[in-house]
Amino acid sequence: MSPRPAAIAEGSRSEAIITNVDVAATFFDVRGIDAAEAMPTSPEWSLRRIRAEG
8 A cells, every 4th residue: 555645546547648758747746846947848747647637
């Protein structure tokens, strides 16, 4: 069991299309780093943000 609650509910699904840069953006997001600053030439989306927006 995780020591803190998950940001995305277990078993949830999304129909969003993602790419490998989205995974990188998610790692930055989880660490509290602004992905747009870290990867300024990539249009990225954190998977946490995609899931939160539905």
